[in-house]
Amino acid sequence: MYQDLTRxxxxxxxxxxRAAEFIRAEALSFNPEKLRFKTFNNFASYVDQTSEEILVEGLSVILPGAGFVTEENTAGMSDSSLNWIIDPLDGTTNFLHGYPATAVTLALKEDQEILLGVTYLLHEDAVYHAVKGNGAWCGDKKLHVSDTTELEKTLIISGFPYSLAGKDEDYFRLIRQLLSHCHGIRSSGASAVDLVHVAAGRADAYFEFNLYLWDIAAGILLVEEAGGTVSDFNGGNRHLEAYEILAAGKVYPSLLGEVKALWNR
Known part of the structure; x- marks a missing residue:
């Protein structure tokens, strides 16, 4: 089956x-007045919606039996066990400000298993992809996570969710503690971008919480197929609910120990 997915x-x-080309073209003349506010700091626009429509239309042709779980809900609700998970523009706030960290990202998921993931980074004009059991790739280059095992030698990526869900003190305590135990912490504002950086070995780890599965589904598989480990903050699988995610290369065991000790579940 996985070989079929590779094809x-x-x-x-x-x-x-095609979706990325539409986004790039709209960036040249985008009018912020056309934003739709989900919350005061969580935006969407016709760009997100149209990009999603392009993806849904195309994917419906190549795999007609699959349903869709999408950020803008252009395809309606799905009761299928096999679904495309789509974020048509990860980093909408970055797009609004012209900040170069945006992505089109999608995954194919059956029940609780992510089978395939594709993430296109607009600022790189590069496609990263993985099929379960077949490695993670960018073009003909195979991706590998960082081999660094010592936390003190790592570069970590974190993110700041739209809502801290009352966990702000816990989260900032975790960040403060890790800052004193690593080379530095970065944040791009786009989970899909961050997970690509971990899969490619540019960063050693990424953590965040209170996300949506479409933000991270493709990236989960990219990191795993590049030799990394992905879990929730307790080493379990709640990352598949997008509740918490910790994705890392070879530093995962020591980083997980720090996170577990500091995070109040």
Whole structure:
């Protein structure tokens, strides 16, 4: 089955590129007055919606039996066990400000298993993809997570969710503690971008909480297929509910120990 999915990658990439080309073209003349506010700091626009429509239309053709779970809900609710998980523009706030950290990201998930993931980074004009059991790739380059095992030698990425859900003190305590035990902490404002950086070995780890599965589904598989480990903050699988995510290369065991000790569940 996974070999069949590998053959799908060549059909998926042109669809993702069409959505990305639309986003890139709209960035030249985007009017912020057309924003739709989900909350005061969580935006969407016709750009997100149209990008999603491009993806849904194309993916419906190449795998007609699959349902859709999407950020903008353009395809309605799905009761299928096999679903495309889509974020048509990860980093909408970055897009609004012209900040170069945005992505189109999608995954194919059956029940609780992520089978395939594709993330296109607009600022790199690069497609990252993975199929379960077949490694993670960017073009013909195979991705590998960082081999660094010592926390003190790592570069970590974190993120700041739209809502801290009453966990602000716990989260900032965790960040403060890790800052004193690593080379530094970075944040791009786009989970899909951050997970690509971990999969490619540019950063050693990424953590965040209170996300949505479409933010991280493709990135989870990219990191795992690049040799990394992904879990929730307790080493379990609540990352598949997007409640918490800790994704890392070889530093995962020592980083998990720090996170477990500091995070109040």
């Amino acid at each position: 799908l990658i060549a059909e998926i990439i042109p669809i993702v590129r």
